[in-house]
Amino acid sequence: MTSIGLDLGTGAVKGVCWNQEKGVLKKISERVSFSYPAPGRVELDVEVYKQQIFRIINDLAEASQEEIFAISFAAASGNTLLCNADGDPLTPIISWLDKRLEDWLPPEEWQVRKTTGWPRIPTFPLMHLEYFRREKGELLKKAQIAMNNDWITWLLCGKHQLDRSNAAPFYLWNQEQERYENGYLDYYGITREQLPEIVPTGTVAGTLKKELCRGNLTADTRIVAGSFDHPAGARAVKVFEPGEMLLSCGTSWVGFYPCRKREDIPFNELCDTYQSAAGGCWGAMFSIPEVGVEIERFICDRFGNCSDRYEKFNAEALKGDSPSREVMCSVIDRFKTRFDEHFGIRRVVISGGPSEGRAWIELLREKLGIQIDVAPWHSYTGAVGAAQIAGAVVK
Numbered sequence: 001m002t003s004i005g006l007d008l009g010t011g012a013v014k015g016v017c018w019n020q021e022k023g024v025l026k027k028i029s030e031r032v033s034f035s036y037p038a039p040g041r042v043e044l045d046v047e048v049y050k051q052q053i054f055r056i057i058n059d060l061a062e063a064s065q066e067e068i069f070a071i072s073f074a075a076a077s078g079n080t081l082l083c084n085a086d087g088d089p090l091t092p093i094i095s096w097l098d099k100r101l102e103d104w105l106p107p108e109e110w111q112v113r114k115t116t117g118w119p120r121i122p123t124f125p126l127m128h129l130e131y132f133r134r135e136k137g138e139l140l141k142k143a144q145i146a147m148n149n150d151w152i153t154w155l156l157c158g159k160h161q162l163d164r165s166n167a168a169p170f171y172l173w174n175q176e177q178e179r180y181e182n183g184y185l186d187y188y189g190i191t192r193e194q195l196p197e198i199v200p201t202g203t204v205a206g207t208l209k210k211e212l213c214r215g216n217l218t219a220d221t222r223i224v225a226g227s228f229d230h231p232a233g234a235r236a237v238k239v240f241e242p243g244e245m246l247l248s249c250g251t252s253w254v255g256f257y258p259c260r261k262r263e264d265i266p267f268n269e270l271c272d273t274y275q276s277a278a279g280g281c282w283g284a285m286f287s288i289p290e291v292g293v294e295i296e297r298f299i300c301d302r303f304g305n306c307s308d309r310y311e312k313f314n315a316e317a318l319k320g321d322s323p324s325r326e327v328m329c330s331v332i333d334r335f336k337t338r339f340d341e342h343f344g345i346r347r348v349v350i351s352g353g354p355s356e357g358r359a360w361i362e363l364l365r366e367k368l369g370i371q372i373d374v375a376p377w378h379s380y381t382g383a384v385g386a387a388q389i390a391g392a393v394v395k
Contacts, residue, residue, distance in 0.1 A: 001019070005383045010097065011251050013032060015057070016387050018384060032049070040098070042094075042095040069222065070223070072224040074233070078124040078169040079094060079147055079148045080093070082132065082136075083146055091139075094128045115176070116172075116181075117175040126184075130188075132188075156223045157206030157207060164198055200225070202224060224390045227272075230283075232389065234256050234274075236375070242281065244257060244347050246375075249353060250379075251290060255286050269284050270284065271283070298323075310356070336367055351375035
């Protein structure tokens with residue numbers, strides 16, 4: 001059985017064609033193209049983004065020797081757009097990196113962390129909806145509200161669904177009571193009918209639209225509800241039990257670790273449903289925001305944009321005292337400060353670009369003093385997790 005998994009990351013889209021017996025048949029990574037229409041604003045052009053995703057899916061499908069069984073997404077969610085009733089976009093996609101209303105926060109009485117599982121953050125959909133409420137109020141009252149990942153699902157199969165994992169960064173879902181939060185909807189003047197149906201990870205949303213079928217992509221190809229990107233990666237590397245952690249190194253560095261109960265997760269950390277629907281663990285996350293951007297800026301400033309700049313960065317860090325080693329140590333020390341707040345972590349699996357550099361691994365082992373494993377798919381771990389979610393659907 002062969003499936004496709006995409007990791008819809010903040011700065012890049014990564015995809016794999018995955019066969020249950022042979023593993024990765026093909027992988028693709030492409031940068032996302034942002035637009036900056038005004039200071040503090042970060043958006044994605046909907047048509048450019050859609051065509052990029054569709055092209056990647058088609059290219060991956062060509063690597064298979066059989067029909068594609070299913071497609072699913074891991075997503076760095078929190079990127080908002082408004083659509084009409086058919087899913088046609090009415091606005092650009094606002095990225096969670098956008099800071100157009102960075103001085104605005106949801107009221108404390110909303111108890112955002114308790115309700116949604118995620119703390120108050122001056123970006124993400126609540127801020128985007130506040131912008132629409134102020135600037136495009138009439139449109140907001142009539143439009144369908146989506147994020148990039150559930151919008152792509154909608155375009156592929158015609159069903160507007162969102163998985164429970166990504167319902168947390170959507171911020172409108174009451175995670176404890178498993179329903180949309182009426183007070184939030186009333187504030188924005190929106191209704192449940194404008195929002196995606198929330199379903200468990202692994203739910204089949206539908207099958208591929210006829211007009212999108214070609215080659216190994218058929219009318220039997222299932223479109224499956226995925227998850228937030230880090231729990232998808234954790235599934236791929238089998239981080240299922242307390243005492244284990246996935247360190248996902250992308251735009252932000254994120255520590256993801258299982259907890260037996262939701263109330264065990266520290267209140268200043270993010271809460272994911274993970275495997276709780278099946279009686280398994282919840283997932284907890286903490287992050288070092290945008291550190292990947294900082295690392296990339298240093299590498300480009302020091303080594304230019306040459307194709308081997310990451311190899312040069314790692315090689316310099318391995319030589320001992322050097323600017324590259326200093327940057328690595330600074331980042332790891334910041335991660336360690338958060339890591340040390342968590343007792344009993346005995347194993348960390350690292351994924352993302354830094355997992356391909358020996359210097360990162362050696363310094364992590366030295367500074368954390370525990371077992372550090374490397375995800376075999378490196379930057380594609382989230383995509384593999386999504387493909388595995390797709391492939392696990394019962395025929």
